[in-house]
Amino acid sequence: MLSYQHAYHAGNLADVHKHALLAQALDYLTQKDKPLSYLETHAGRGLYDLSGAEAQKTGEAAQGISLVEQWFGADHPYRRALTAIREKHGPSAYPGSPLIAQTLLRDTDHIHLAELHPQEHAALHYTLSAAENTKVYQKDGFELAQSLCPPDPRRGLILIDPSWEVKDDYATMPRFVGTLTKKWNVGIVMIWYPILTDPQHKPMIAAIRDMHPDALIHEVAFPPARKGHRMIGSGMAILNPPWGLTDHATALTKRFKSL
Incomplete structure (x- = not known):
């Protein structure tokens, strides 16, 4: 949706959840000396300034990465990406998922990023x-994914992370994912979704489970960022999850329960 600006939410607890699992999955993929494809449907601007007016207005990063970064040791791929990006862009820099992927991937890997919003696309x-x-x-990310899949190389991962401000996304996501996986049955598909006070995600996740019973569905709860804020958790549906990711997700659950 063209009105959505992630700068207000960068580095929040949902980002921590999403980016930690994404970094872990990419780290697993890069352990093999074979090139891979990385696709992202709603990339955003890729780099955010946590000292900027948008982040300061909501305070979500202060309750997110600034609060919980110590959860991740120096050798964790998420922490490695944060360190490398801050060294290049400054201590208040926070990467979106495209920059995390570019930082962790290799020159031989192929990265395809879609962003429809004119200003966000220009920054990206x-x-x-x-x-x-x-x-x-x-370009519309759903259209790009359909046009590129199966990518070359076929080995790889796609992150699907819409704003969810278009309510039809919940209804259309299972069908979109079903079409995508028929074209690209070996790809890792990661879908991020918010957990709101009105649990709109539940029918979608039930449908995805029915179609993909081996999917990893990982959800974490956290306090609302401010009074009246509707997001009270974060979810990831992961099709073809890489080996070991379930264990990493379980460890992350324990961390979030400590909040």
């Missing part, structure tokens, strides 16, 4: 497109 292009292995598209 500025930050990431200099790398020869990265292509940035100003």
Whole structure:
């Protein structure tokens, strides 16, 4: 949705959940000396300033990564990405998932990023497109995924992370994922979704479970960022989860329960 601006929410607890699991999955994939494809349907701008007016207005990063970064040791891939990006962009820099992926992946891997919002796309292009292995598209992410799948190389991962401000996304996501996996049955598919006071995600997740009984469904709860805030948790539905990711998700659950 073109009105959504992630700068207000960058580094919040949902980002921590999503990015920690994404980094772990990418770390697993890069342990093999074979190139891979990374696709993202709703990439955002890729890099955020946690000292900026947007982040300061909501305070979500202060309750997110700034509070819980110690959960992750120096050798955790999420922490490694944060360290490398801050060294390049400054101590208040926070990466979106495209920059985390670009930081952890190799020159031989192929990165495809979609972002429809004109300003967010321009920022994304500025930050990431200099790398020869990265292509940035100003295009609807669902359309791009369908056009590229199966990607070359076929080994790889797609992150699907819409704003969820379009309510039809909940109804159409299972069908979209079903079509995608028929084309690309070996790809790791990661779908992030918010857990709201009105649990709109439940029918969607039930449908995904029916179609993909081996999917990893991982949900964490956390306090609302402020009074009246509707998001009270974060979910990830992961199809073809890489080996060991369930254990990492379980460890993350214990961390969130400590909040």
